Amino acid sequence: MSRIGVFICHCGENISRTVDVEQVAQAARQMVGVAYACDYKYMCSDPGQTLLKKAVAEQRLEGIVVAACSPRMHEKTFRNAAQGAGLNPFLCEMANIREHCSWVHDDRAEATAKATDIVRMLVERVRKNKKLIPITVPVTKRALVIGGGIAGIQAALDIADCGHQVVLVEREPSIGGHMAMLSETFPTLDCSQCIMTPRMVDVVNHPNIILHTYSEIESVDGYIGNFSITIKKKARSVDMAKCTGCGVCMEKCPQKKIPNEFDKNLGFRPAIYVPFPQAVPNTPVIDREHCTKFINGKCGVCQKVCGPGAVDYEQQDQLVVEQVGAIVVATGFKLYDIGEKPKGSAIKGYGEFGHGKIPDVIDGLTFERLASASGPTGGKIVRPSDGKEPKQVVFVQCVGSRAREKGISYCSKVCCMYTAKHTMLYKHKVHDGQAYVFFMDARTPGKSYDEFWRRAIEEEEAVYIRGMVSRVYQKGEKVVVMGSDIAVGVQVEIEADLVVLATAIQPRDGADTLAQKLGISYDKYHFYSEAHAKLRPVECATAGIYLAGACQGPKDIPETVAQASAAAAKVMTLFSKDKLEREPIVARVNEKYCVGCFACKKVCAYGAVEEKEIRDRQGNLIRVVAYVNPGVCSGCGTCQATCPSKSVELDGYTDEQVMAMLETL
Amino acid sequence: MNKSSEKTKSTVTIDTSGYEVATQEIRSEAKRLLTEKIVDAVVGYQGGRRGGSAVPVVITDPDQAEKLVFSAACVNNLSIYLTKAKKEIRAKGKLAVVAKGCDLRALAGLMGESQFKREEVVIIGVTCAGVHRAGTQPGQPLTDSTIAKKCRECSVHIPEGSDLIVGKLPPLPNLSPTEKELMEKLDAMTPALRWEFWKEQFTRCIRCLACRQVCPFCYCEQCLCDRGRPQAVDTSPRPSGNMGWHIVRAMHLAGRCAGCAECERVCPMDIPLNLLNRKMAEELKELYHYEAGLKPVEKGPLTSYDEKDDQSFIK
Numbered sequence: 001m002s003r004i005g006v007f008i009c010h011c012g013e014n015i016s017r018t019v020d021v022e023q024v025a026q027a028a029r030q031m032v033g034v035a036y037a038c039d040y041k042y043m044c045s046d047p048g049q050t051l052l053k054k055a056v057a058e059q060r061l062e063g064i065v066v067a068a069c070s071p072r073m074h075e076k077t078f079r080n081a082a083q084g085a086g087l088n089p090f091l092c093e094m095a096n097i098r099e100h101c102s103w104v105h106d107d108r109a110e111a112t113a114k115a116t117d118i119v120r121m122l123v124e125r126v127r128k129n130k131k132l133i134p135i136t137v138p139v140t141k142r143a144l145v146i147g148g149g150i151a152g153i154q155a156a157l158d159i160a161d162c163g164h165q166v167v168l169v170e171r172e173p174s175i176g177g178h179m180a181m182l183s184e185t186f187p188t189l190d191c192s193q194c195i196m197t198p199r200m201v202d203v204v205n206h207p208n209i210i211l212h213t214y215s216e217i218e219s220v221d222g223y224i225g226n227f228s229i230t231i232k233k234k235a236r237s238v239d240m241a242k243c244t245g246c247g248v249c250m251e252k253c254p255q256k257k258i259p260n261e262f263d264k265n266l267g268f269r270p271a272i273y274v275p276f277p278q279a280v281p282n283t284p285v286i287d288r289e290h291c292t293k294f295i296n297g298k299c300g301v302c303q304k305v306c307g308p309g310a311v312d313y314e315q316q317d318q319l320v321v322e323q324v325g326a327i328v329v330a331t332g333f334k335l336y337d338i339g340e341k342p343k344g345s346a347i348k349g350y351g352e353f354g355h356g357k358i359p360d361v362i363d364g365l366t367f368e369r370l371a372s373a374s375g376p377t378g379g380k381i382v383r384p385s386d387g388k389e390p391k392q393v394v395f396v397q398c399v400g401s402r403a404r405e406k407g408i409s410y411c412s413k414v415c416c417m418y419t420a421k422h423t424m425l426y427k428h429k430v431h432d433g434q435a436y437v438f439f440m441d442a443r444t445p446g447k448s449y450d451e452f453w454r455r456a457i458e459e460e461e462a463v464y465i466r467g468m469v470s471r472v473y474q475k476g477e478k479v480v481v482m483g484s485d486i487a488v489g490v491q492v493e494i495e496a497d498l499v500v501l502a503t504a505i506q507p508r509d510g511a512d513t514l515a516q517k518l519g520i521s522y523d524k525y526h527f528y529s530e531a532h533a534k535l536r537p538v539e540c541a542t543a544g545i546y547l548a549g550a551c552q553g554p555k556d557i558p559e560t561v562a563q564a565s566a567a568a569a570k571v572m573t574l575f576s577k578d579k580l581e582r583e584p585i586v587a588r589v590n591e592k593y594c595v596g597c598f599a600c601k602k603v604c605a606y607g608a609v610e611e612k613e614i615r616d617r618q619g620n621l622i623r624v625v626a627y628v629n630p631g632v633c634s635g636c637g638t639c640q641a642t643c644p645s646k647s648v649e650l651d652g653y654t655d656e657q658v659m660a661m662l663e664t665l
Numbered sequence: 666m667n668k669s670s671e672k673t674k675s676t677v678t679i680d681t682s683g684y685e686v687a688t689q690e691i692r693s694e695a696k697r698l699l700t701e702k703i704v705d706a707v708v709g710y711q712g713g714r715r716g717g718s719a720v721p722v723v724i725t726d727p728d729q730a731e732k733l734v735f736s737a738a739c740v741n742n743l744s745i746y747l748t749k750a751k752k753e754i755r756a757k758g759k760l761a762v763v764a765k766g767c768d769l770r771a772l773a774g775l776m777g778e779s780q781f782k783r784e785e786v787v788i789i790g791v792t793c794a795g796v797h798r799a800g801t802q803p804g805q806p807l808t809d810s811t812i813a814k815k816c817r818e819c820s821v822h823i824p825e826g827s828d829l830i831v832g833k834l835p836p837l838p839n840l841s842p843t844e845k846e847l848m849e850k851l852d853a854m855t856p857a858l859r860w861e862f863w864k865e866q867f868t869r870c871i872r873c874l875a876c877r878q879v880c881p882f883c884y885c886e887q888c889l890c891d892r893g894r895p896q897a898v899d900t901s902p903r904p905s906g907n908m909g910w911h912i913v914r915a916m917h918l919a920g921r922c923a924g925c926a927e928c929e930r931v932c933p934m935d936i937p938l939n940l941l942n943r944k945m946a947e948e949l950k951e952l953y954h955y956e957a958g959l960k961p962v963e964k965g966p967l968t969s970y971d972e973k974d975d976q977s978f979i980k
Contacts, residue, residue, distance in 0.1 A: 592886070593885070593886040593887045594886070595749050595750065595884055595885050595886050596749060596779055596780075597778040597779055597780070597884075598778070598779045599778070599968055602963070602964045602968040602969065603968050603969075605970075623749065624779075642968065644885055644889065644917050645885035645886065645887055645888060645889055646889050646892065646897075647885075647886075647887070655895050655897075656894060656895050658895075659895035659896075659897075660895070
């Protein structure tokens, strides 16, 4: 006979308003196995917990049911209290009579009856509960950071400064990401490269950071504390150990007219190149698609001129395996390319704006390159079509963003601010020029942000027109922007020299594939999902994986840096212990009855099911059965539901318990 | 069941002379496999006590190969002897098995469920024009009225993918698809009427569990439906337990059963069990474009997740 205590909480009035808690306590006292029952106004408060602990001692209780809120809210609280009273914490269960009962019902009598039934079920469950011991797994104190933009760099530096090794993987030949492409940053107008490049150098010089550029994640195995990552190092065709970064190869490469992606195709680069002069690492890469040597085998100039003999045409893609304990995903964003409607996508494109067809219609990042001192024009703002200085520039906000009918309903968050910045940068360089901005609202929450926007209008004379643009077309040398001004209620047409579109921020291509490799979830736009929108904003639902930057949603630089440091802090928390404690709610295989069909292995989303050989004393193989690795199992119960003979059970949720709960009703 | 076909006394006889050829070829292959010690045992058929009948046999001696036969009486699906549940047969070592096209589909399914590996088994495939339906007197010729229901709609006369294919296929008559017709009749019913139909069928069930014992896919060490604590299904032959058992059976076979219809053949109460299996298979085909048993499949549609899966049921 078990001695179970039932503790019923009023939750202030949240429960007692609709549930007669005293009546529930009285009913509980009659239940089989219940030795004690009481109610209290705030069970989670200090006196409430003291009451519970005292009752355990005085009544010699062997199990506890706390009838209160959701276990998501206070299960941990009461299990700790149970442990404090000397009980195994897993002998304490929550009966949710708030979310599942008082909050959703009006009728007092019916709600009371339902609350009693919920308590009755949990009493049955606790009667069949077993003591469980937390599982400990070792932690590999090395972190993987995916993405070498400002988010990845910040997270990597923070973790590395804390004394842990970091493996930083970047897809492009250089780290730096989008921030390295920007000219100046809002709201202070400080030079982006001036603040970014020293951090990039910090990364390459840091003794704790292992940098893999021009590399991608091939596969991810393992679990929190024990990930095994296979990284594909793409063939750079230049031996990084030998290259001194002298740059002679780039000078001598005869193939010089390849559009420079870093400059948004405004300038040119050779086939052997570094993306930009401050690149880290400063080792060139051969673009095999455009290199004459790789196209027809007839060049080889770079190899001849290379003093240290670093150019290696034979180099192959290489797979490297790294063991890590935590992963920070910081893969960043791309700008919505509105010229074409993406294939098979719900997103509709903006053919009417002529992007990609009219040379003087550009996006925000292209404008950044035009305004940048290290850009293709040396910071001189000119039209891409004829190189003339534009005297009238129209900026269009919310292109793609906040356009439900076009397929994206979210706000890209940074465009209001960077458009205001663009009008200023333009005014500073073309004093007699005029900037117009078509906008829906100006969203400027942030320190000194609204002041910055007001300055663009009041001091730098940008003309803001509240309204949408319907069409953009070429008329002679001019680009005509047709739109509406809803403040005045008229249609407007502006003959512009240059049009800059603030296109939406989207996750990187392939964000979904990476998520599938990592086993993390993403939303319909492919932004990665955090575990809890408010309370766990940097963690993924998958343990040991954290998010930083725009891969989780549009963000500006300060927010990205803050989130990256937060993710780093989470990693360091994980690394602060040698062993990791995990909840022992894991699946267990009945090896006697398992027939080895491995349906459980097929459905396990965590890769927790292994094949175990059973041998006799002579070492002969008898049979192969399933084995659940408790370090990996997340206790989802899918295997239990799948096993045809029910030879696998989830501790704490055994079939026996669930059936007993149902049968007591 | 099968009353309609009994009424129409047909004279369509199916040429089974190819079975003589098959018998000879099976014997010589079995002898060779055992003599050359390629396998340790051969699972096949031998003549039964009553003339013209046949029963499964496991032979380990090359001299016994002469016992093996193949005829229209070779109804059993021998793949059941290869599952891990048949420990004593598996313990004999490497096996060869005689398989008709329908049996081969079960073998493919079992490989997908880790019951054995392809290289562990030699498959002697038999070209099959059809076998007797349950209740046929031994020695009868194979005709429109004695052929099994499944054979009327067979699409796997030649067991492609076997190590060796024996026998030869005679010209086949066009037989009416009686099971398909019954399916269509059931599909046309209202759900309430269909429920009545099955309730009526299951009241007859005596829970002898022959359907389970004969099924190649019911190889669990302990059947969920035999468990007492907690009890999932009432074990006595009463309506609720009968309904529970047959629903569990149908669900556990969804995406696995390839339609050998052994369950229906052995049912002493003539419950048309294969209709349930066939219905589940049709659903699988419609929802996931999946057919069980065409080849060994690592992950069937019910044990894998695909973003493109039908989600219309989530409302």
